Amino acid sequence: MFLDGNKIDIKQGDLITIKPGVVHQALEQDDEPLEILVIEVLPAFSDVYRV
Structure with a gap:
């Protein structure tokens, strides 16, 4: 997952x-x-986050 340009x-x-x-x-x-x-880690390259 990439967050603010950094892979985490x-x-x-x-x-x-x-x-x-x-x-x-x-x-x-x-x-x-x-x-x-x-709560749930979604597949890579998805820009949808379930929080």
Whole structure:
């Protein structure tokens, strides 16, 4: 999975922190990072994230 230009390895149950605006740049957030609990790891090259 590529996140913000960096390849990361994630698995089910991981908690990843994402900078504001990175996910689809549609999530209007403050300066607080987004924390996403990975419930399901979708296939590579998918731009859909189930959170």
